[in-house]
Amino acid sequence: MSGTLYLIPNTLGKRDEADPLAEVIPAGVQQIAAGLDYLVAENAKTARAFLKKLGETTPLARPIQQIEIQELNVNTRADALAALLAPLQAGRDGGLLSEAGVPAVADPGADLVRLAHARGIRVRPLVGPSSILLAVMGSGLNGQSFAFNGYLPVDANERAQRLRELEQRSRKASQTQVFIETPYRNGALLEAMRQHCAGTTLLSVAVDLTLPGETIVTLPLSDWRPERIALHKRPAIFSLLAL
Template identity: 90%
Template sequence: MSNQPDSSHAGGTLFLIPNTLGKRDEADPLPDVIPAGVQQIAARLDYLVAENAKTARAFLKKLGETAPLARPIQQIEIRELNVNTRAEALADLLEPIRAGRDGGLLSEAGVPAVADPGADLVRLAHAAGVRVRPLVGPSSILLAVMGSGLNGQSFAFNGYLPVDPGERAQKLRELEQHSRKTRQTQVWIETPYRNGALLEAMRQHCAGTTLLSIAVDLTQPGETIVTLPLSAWRPERLELHKRPAIFSLLAA
């Protein structure tokens, strides 16, 4: 993978920079889930758009241990893009790249623009004729589907389910019915402290023959993936409390 600028496009390039999944010990080096070539590209950038500037600087500090940064961290410009960013502010975030400066969109965890607020900036970059380069890194969604044993030929990511118990129950029944009709794997995430309540809701409102796969702590030391019919799932089968999890369902 070349880390040289691309001169065939006007302006700079927007690199989509993957991050690690979950928290790691500060003493650990940047793991091999971020390829060396990606680290080298990220290390030469002096402009980043990130969800949180503090965690972006922590990423850069860790990155600098294995791929020397082109500039000191305090000289790297970091602008924030998160759920509070107004749509009219996106053009300003893209302007340095349109002016010829290579920049990076850094995810808080995993890959940018997937279950991530960066998608709007990527769409704007395409509209402005800016080259977009997605870089290889860990996607919890794809890793969960890969490890589930469910249908990887057809699957849909549904983000978060409703918090309200009644609405959540209705959504679960709808997803299960759609999965049964189309043989499509349905995938979603949940706020870690609500994982247990979500599992209990599935046990109550979905058929016992429906397959449920739960993947927790992906790429972490405690990584675990379990796929069972819902009739076989019990809360004690897998500790879920406050663990990042991906849920995948396939109705029989």
């Protein structure tokens, strides 16, 4: 009988040493994660840091050095995924650990989850912080209909065209459009929206969600100024709704 693939959420950023993990990762999820001896993670170093933090309050089933960690990232070939599931097919439980937030959402783990279903392996998603959902919740924009669009093009002309397309889609369907950017390009993205989208379009920006510096601001683009929120090199979620 195959084991279970647990989808283990991670924190959304580095937390202060005194911050309890239970503020963002429920105790039951911690207990399941602490009992596993096989993990698939985007980065083994990050996974070990998570296990170290976890072990401060929840005893690990094994020392960190004895927990097997295999990496799965954007460079992992599709034909390597089966090997990552081999321990589970042999009856061993395992966990897919996100680099930040929940696994398989804006995350390379989605392909592994799909293959697990194809192989008849039980998949169990666990509760934890999702920056996308938290941003939509805190935005005040349409939470009945929204779409996550990942990263927008880096090229300025292509990015402008994509922004206009998303704004048009939002206006036509009254749908919130959610996207992200590499933190050091946040300012350029904000300026592009101010230039290429209507002033009446609402923009919500959420930064450092669940962290001490958490800030969420929602305004019409006509009222947005760079000084409204410090964006440089801060993880941010952008949500747009055209009226």
